[in-house]
Amino acid sequence: MPDFSVLLTHKAAEAIRKGAVWGQVVLKVSTPESIGAVVAISHGSGGRFPVDLDVPGHFLKSCDNKPWGYWYRVSAELHAHWLLARAQRAVVTVEGFRGLVGSGFQSPGGNAHLAITHVAGGQDKYSDLQLPEFALWRVSADGAEPLSIDVEPDVTGARALAPHWPVADLESARVLVVGCGSIGGAAARDLALAGVGRLDLVDPGRLRWRNLPRHICGPRHVGRLKVNALREDLTLLREQTEVRAHATDVVLEADKVRDLLQDTDIVLCAADGVVPRRVVSHLVRRAGVPAILACVLENGQVGELIRLRPWQGHGCLQCRRDALFAEGGMRPESMLAADYGTGSFHRPMTAVGSDLHLIGSFAAKVALATLLHDKGHHDQRIDAEHAVVALRPRPGWAPPYDVERAGSVRWMPGFPPRSGCPTCEPA
Ligand SMILES: [Zn+2]
Structure with a gap:
């Protein structure tokens, strides 16, 4: 002792x-x-x-x-x-x-x-x-x-990192996190650790028993709205980050999210499923807000990050998917809807919490780099818009998902909009 x-x-x-x-x-x-x-x-x-x-x-x-x-x-x-x-x-x-x-x-x-x-x-x-x-x-x-x-020092938390970290630039940052599952929870935690001043958490779901093996929130929160459980844990972790909870469905209540975007610097979308991601892609484009979309595919074999920019020459999520498909790639969105497994049926392997958190942390890293680069920190530049991360790779996937070694990352440039895209080029 x-x-x-x-x-x-x-x-x-x-x-x-x-x-x-x-x-x-x-x-x-x-x-x-x-x-x-x-x-x-x-x-x-x-x-x-x-x-x-x-x-x-x-x-x-x-x-x-x-x-x-x-x-x-x-x-x-x-x-x-x-x-x-x-x-x-x-x-x-x-x-x-x-x-x-x-x-x-x-x-x-x-x-x-x-x-x-x-x-x-x-x-x-x-x-x-x-x-x-x-x-x-x-x-x-x-x-x-x-x-x-x-x-106890005069200053604690991320503020204590000044002047060796751009504390003021992050304290003034407002990040909207859509989807507060295992990926979104880990991403929100990292954003708070970095010193982001305000997090808006958007998710209508509750923390279920089946979420516990992968979620950063523990069993004491079972049954609560995920946004409230996360708000409580993150506030205890970093009281200097204001965490606002919105039990809002991004598809059914898109108007509410559209309002939140008026006061948002960047969106980190870790929502499950095809439709919520498409809705976020559309809303951020119309609002002129950048976004990071994060997900894992096929039971956690591969993680994927897509950065969307509201800029001319940068296409939306759908434009990227169409361009990849036109090049002979596959359409990965269909693999998103699959559940990771609940323990009630057999899968040969499943997504584990640590892999999902890795993708959440990576998404937070890219969101922070995007924020800081936009505020003039040129060392945060990322010259690419789309990353594939190998978690448990299996050979034979179509490019660009044919990453071979666990832990390897493949970065790719963005894609231009398709002509006539209703998101990128509305009439
Ligand atoms: Zn588009």
């Missing part, structure tokens, strides 16, 4: 930075996990005030409050001792510890207590040591044992 450790919340750290020179500390402690979180402090012997965890669902919230420890403002030299004692698995004598505490030191007596120490201001002569601002100790009559403390 690792050493006992403490989480110092952002609020607690701020209160200590701005506080007096010492005070009391209350923790919530999980004994099995050997960790606690600071939930209340005082300044000197004054009243305690809450500095609680501001994290919904955090596991320590349900743990018991344990009374007292202390915090002290200390000389930087004590944190140099902390580093050294950690490295040598040694302790600092009580006298040595007390000598570097500004004031308020509480003698441990017969019991051990925890002490959080804080070094204010510059690091002076110890600057080359990179001294921690906060340190944790278990203080007993035998000495002060150095322990680890994890300070």
Whole structure:
């Protein structure tokens, strides 16, 4: 079991930075996990005030409050001792510890207590040591044992990746995800992880028992609308992403989706079946919004991504299919309607969750690259519009689905519109 450790919340750290020179500390402690979180402090012997965890669902919230420890403002030299004692698995004598505490030191007596120490201001002569601002100790009559403390940073989530990731460009991005099954769920999760500011989830379906082997949502959500289950999980994962749930059928309620497209930067369509994909292809073209269509074919043998651009010279989904067919290819859409299998009948092999998530993640990657490239990030350029990903390839498929090795990706250019296409060239 690792050493006992403490989480110092952002609020607690701020209160200590701005506080007096010492005070009391209350923790919530999980004994099995050997960790606690600071939930209340005082300044000197004054009243305690809450500095609680501001994290919904955090596991320590349900743990018991344990009374007292202390915090002290200390000389930087004590944190140099902390580093050294950690490295040598040694302790600092009580006298040595007390000598570097500004004031308020509480003698441990017969019991051990925890002490959080804080070094204010510059690091002076110890600057080359990179001294921690906060340190944790278990203080007993035998000495002060150095322990680890994890300070909640000012900024968490994808925002913490700035300036090495275009955080602002993604926070302002609005992505519509149509189809929240196994592929769409994984794609939505990746979009939230990347820091997309708003996700609109569109799916009228419920999470069924048969979805569980492949969906990113777990059994506690069985029976719920998929959009609500995902919204809850994604909000817990990345609270900075606004997730909006729409239990909307893209075919039967196309008008509602058309309205959402007025305020959408890109669509990621992972809907099952031929008709929803055609409807999305038509709606995005008319709305002038780019889209990524993602699916797997034939029980998960091959994944496919198609990027649709609302540009002259770029055809819609139907134009692409017709062009491929004219070149002697096959029409893969008919393979889309097939269920992956429910476990109630035999298939030689089936699509597995990890393969579907791979395609969902890939679709999210292409959606993010498209968004960022359109915002001027030229390193995100993809010089192709159509990808086939081999998941469990079988020989003998017609091009371009004749990918041979699991994991290989074949990229292809887009296709021009057919003349007279009612989507691309309406009368
Ligand atoms: Zn077309």
